[in-house]
Amino acid sequence: MRAHENHDRPDARDTGWHVDDEDLRAYVQGELTAPRLWSVDTHLVACDGCRRALAEVSDPVALDMGWARLDAELDAPRPGRVESLLLWIGVADHTARLLAATPVLRRAWLVAVSAVLLLTVAASSSLRDAASPTLFLALAPLLPLAGVAVSYGPALDPTYEMTVVSPVHGFRLLMIRTVAVLVLALGVNGLATLALPGYGLRALAWLLPALALTATGLALTPRLGPVLAPALVGGAWVGTLAVARATTDEATLLPFTPAGQVITAAVAVLAAVLLYHVRDRFDLTARARFGAADGVL
Template sequence: MSWHADDGDLRDYARGVLAAPRLWSVETHLAACADCRAALSAHIPTAEINAGWARLDAELDAPRPGPVESLLIRVGVADHTARLLAATPALRRSWLGAVALTLLLAVGVGLAASPLMLLATAPLLPLVGVAVSFGPGLDPTYEMSVVAPMHTFRLLMVRTVAVLSTTTALSGLASLALPSYGLAALGWLLPALALTSAGVALTARLGPVLAPVLVGAGWTALVVLSVLPASGTPLPFTAAGQCAAAAVATVATVLLVAARDRFDSGRPLGPSFRAPRSLRFLRSLRFAARRLS
């Protein structure tokens, strides 16, 4: 280099007060001159240099959003909500593939015989999806959600809506493969809403595992018992059964809203919902801070 930056210019540049056009000249020169870059470091405190490297390391190590999370953020979903949705086990490819395979089998039986298998299976899918999306041992982000500054009830609702929307869309597509049955092929919709809302409402009392197990077992028993007489359409898919499903969904939703504070009360939601002692302590602190605020 035939010239070097003035020491005063380097000092002003380090302080961020060097004005154009000298700023542009110094920046261009620094990109090509190792001696001036070394001289510049003498005007920058060591603490600031270390802090800059730390910020750079944090930025490089930060997890990159996946395709699902990026899509959710692009359509307007808040980044923290998108991260929680993307981490939902029931929205992973393995789970969606299992759901699609189950519906494909049900449609095959429907084309060969009757749509009963689809009608009986489709309502269980969102119930199972919610069960595997919330709770210890099932949700990979459970520990994080326990201590996160977010209402547990809101987290449960976010994931329930996501699972219900996904499985309902897949089941709806499966129903289109049975056009000869008309609207009867959509008889699973109201039972699906009833089972999901009942399972989530009971979660406040029985926990995220026992509640859906009992609801699913009750649904299976009801379908089997109504099929045994072989007297036409099973009860859950008659007009009376559909009205009963709508009533159950309504009552369960009301009870769920009434019990929403229980999800954040600090008490365990059933025996399977207990977190490790350290996490329960942090959750208690979070609850206390929320009460004070």
């Protein structure tokens, strides 16, 4: 592409540049790739001169294909806000659409999570004499666990049945969504951590438990289902903290001590290995989803 120097392609709606012949040839042959392809698509809609130039560099069959491609692009409505944001940060368009269909990325969920975290931070901050922000550290790992749980599975994904019979590997889809949710949830948690500067690195002791809980919840999902698995893992986490509180007078509970962090890291690694081992089982629907109780035999 080049700046508007080609005066033999005048156009009433001057866009400030024109597509050069090489790109036009690549366009008609279907060899132009995004994002340049998108720019050319958009420009051809506006520039009569470039459309005429396109006809000159094309053979008729290739030209028809080019017009068909342009028609299809014109048919495509503009992506939504989440999707536009993902495209803007460089996510491939097909991955962006898969992520836009992830329930957890919806605004309401994000707002709810943020509200819970703000309340927690406020509560922890109010305990100015506490040696450890225990409430925050206990709650923060549960958020990514819950987020991943609601991003995949029949209960909250309205298109689950269509998704599970698609050729896209279920585990790949799960990982795409999990990474997106983790980035989001860990980001929110990270921002909340910044609100607790007085605790230094101790305020980051939620990170490894968050990874361990999420990986364990996912690894158990094929066996226990997408609701029971994270619920049990979350319950086990709360139980562990309750036991730790009951058995020590220390301000910092065991999972948030250096020794506890090592154990948590080991759990995260083991769960990740188990998750990889059961990856093919995400390609099949949980039988319970379509049980006789549905009355749809």
